[in-house]
Amino acid sequence: MKTNVTETSQWGREVEVEVEAARVEKELDKALRKYQKRLEIPGFRKGKVPLSIVKSRFGDSIRGEVLGDLLPTLLEEATREAGLVPAAPPQISKLDHEPGRDLIFTAALDIWPEIEVENYEQLDATRMIHEVQDDEIGAQLEELRRRQATEQVVERPLESGDVLIADLQRLDESGVPVIGEKFEERHFIIGDENAPSPEFEEALVGISAGEERKVSFAYRDDLPNEELAGKTEHFNVSAREVRERALPELDDEFAKDVGEPFATLEDLRTHISGQIQERWGYMAEQRLRSELIAQLIEKNKFDLPESMVDNYIQSMKREQQSGDEDRDENEGQDQEERDQAVRRLKTFLLVEGVRKKADISVSEEELNTFVAERAEQSGVKLEDLKRSGQIDDLRREFEEKKVFDLLGEKANIKEEKV
Secondary structure, three states, rough: EEEEEEEEOOOOEEEEEEEEEHHHHHHHHHHHHHHHHHOOOOOOOOOOHHHHHHHHHHHHHHHHHHHHHHHHHHHHHHHHOOOOOOOOOOOEEEEEEOOOEEEEEEEEEEEEOOOOOOOOOOOOOEEEEEEHHHHHHHHHHHHHHHHOOOOEEEEOOOOOOEEEEEEEEOOOOOOOOOEEEEEEEEEEEOOOOOOOOOHHHHOOOOOOOEEEEEEEEEEEOOOOOOOOOOOEEEEEEEEEEEEEEEEOOOOOOHHHHHHHOOOOOHHHHHHHHHHHHHHHHHHHHHHHHHHHHHHHHOOOOOOOOOOHHHHHHHHHHHHHHHHHHHHOHHHHHHHHHHHHHHHHHHHHHHHHHHHHHOOOOOOOOHHHHHHHHHHHHHHOOHHHHHHHHHHHHHHHHHHHHHHHHHHHHOOOOEEEEE
């Protein structure tokens, strides 16, 4: 194989490849014989059709299949030999081949950019500092109390804080039941701050078991489900039971019921405080990284190959399996998706550029410690994590962490209490 590389732009390359005829003919002969074994033609037993007949009747189509299968392999070999790392699958632009003669083809591709990072020291960034407040811990404790509440059937009208078990029948605007829209034994906690429609709950206060009510209500405008947000509905509600909820006392017994590690309420409060601090720490780290990357991008101007961005977007879409989205929504999201893709790709390239320039690496000892910590955090056995095939991803994650640690050490960081 002979290759000749021509630079067409900053990242664009054109690779001309010449492959000896013998290699193509060898692959063609293998394909013909394979086809011969399963071919059936009147007058010949299966697999006994002369090779000359196979070649004369089906040679052109088989040759086309052989070239289609062989070209990706040849392209991969040619780019590797030329020391090129494609940023996206190369595209064949010219193909010249006649039986018995060398195969010559040309491929156009964009190469993976290698960035020489400058000005990565003395960046300006803000680190959020948060002190956990008693009311934050209290809110978490109240949520735990609500989850462990007990319920008891009562013979009285429904009040705020009660649980209603009811059957619902959707009605049209004229009050006629909608066929197939009946929902049985639905549970509602009346007065829940996250209720989809406070109007629905307010309309049911005072209802008793065995009673029916027709209610009209609107869903909250801020619901994540845009199809429901602000929508008006009509239902006939048949109350089955009214249950009174009792919240447990906040004491040591409550803490023990929450989980085995907690012997006292103070143990539980300490645990909750740690969780809140951990969440704030994560948010602070992400914000710091975002600011550092934004400045790196600003101080290191470069363009990405369009094919690289397109390939990344398509890969993300395949992973998300979002084929059901409307075409109009996709068009509206195109520019936003592209901007996000460009930022992520530039982030990767700049982090890698800093890693190389600062000669940052991860030793096996460091990696083993990091993997062990991750296994403990995830509740996974260390051996299982090592066998999962994630080691390379964890190595890159740790390398990235060391890069951001370095950027943080060299940055001008201002603390901001939040």
